[in-house]
Amino acid sequence: MPTERIHFSDLPADVQDAVTARTGPILHAATVSSGFNSALAARLATEQGELYIKGLPVGHPRVWTQEREAAVSPYVEGISPRARWRVEAGGWDLVAFDALSGRQADYSPSSEDLPLVAATLERLSALRAPDGVELKRAEHRLRNYAPASALGHFAGDALLHTDPNPGNILVGRGQAWLVDWAWATRGAPWLDAGYWVVWLIAEGGHPPASAEQWATRIPAFRAVRPAAVDAFAAANENVWAEIAEHDPDPWTHRVHTAAKTWAAHRVRD
Incomplete structure (x- = not known):
C-alpha cells in the first residue's frame, strides 16, 4: 500500500x-x-x-x-x-x-521516449552488481513464483533496477533517467528489459509482440534463450496475481492483466 x-x-x-x-x-x-x-x-x-x-x-x-x-x-x-x-x-x-528537470516517461507506442528508455536500460544491463552493497538475488525474489528448475534463468551478477514503470523513468537533458532504486537486485542482465515489457503493455498499451520488439533493443534480452523469457513471463504473472489479490485496485488490476497477457503470449504449442 x-x-x-x-x-x-x-x-x-x-x-x-x-x-x-x-x-x-x-x-x-x-x-x-x-x-x-x-x-x-x-x-x-x-x-x-x-x-x-x-x-x-x-x-x-x-x-x-x-x-x-x-x-x-x-x-x-x-x-x-x-x-x-x-x-x-x-x-x-x-x-x-x-534534482532533475524532467517529466515522467511516455510509454505509448509512438512515443519518442522509448528509444531513450531502451538506451538507458542497455547501459544498465552492462553494470555489474557492486560487491559492497547488500542486494537480494533475482532468483531468490522469484523463488515463490517460478519452479525451482527455472530459477537459474534469473541468476547473474548484473545490477538490476527491477521496477522500470514510467513513474521511475524521468526524461530530461536528452535522456531517460532511472530513479528509485529501492528494489535494486543482483541477477541476469536481461531482466530489466523483461520487466519493461510488462510496463509497456500495462502503461503504453503495446501488444506483447511490440513490447518485446522494444525489449530486444537491449542486447542482453535479444541474446537470452526463449525458455528463460517464458519462465520470467510466467513468474511475473504469479507476482502480480498475488499483488492484485492483496491490493485489488484498478492500477494493480491493469498491471496484472498486462502480466497475464504477456505470459499467454509466451505459451508455445
Missing part, C-alpha cells in the same frame, strides 16, 4: 534543521505526489541549487530502502541522479539527490 505523504514543513524542527545544516536556507519546498514508498518526497530550492529529498521514519518497515538507494547511487552515476547525502535525525531517515 502507498505510504502516507507529508510536507517538508510538517517535519519536526530538528529534522528540518538537520537538512538546512547541509543545504543552507530553504527557499522553497514542493511536495512531490508521485511514488508509493516514501513518506516524504519533496523538491527543495536552495541557494546552491535544487535537491530532491525523500525520507521515512526510522521505525518504518521499509526504511531499509533508504540505505539501499544511498548505497547504490555511486554505481549508477550517469543513468540516475546522484545521491548527495543521507542523514538520520529526529526519528527520520532522509536521502537527498540531485
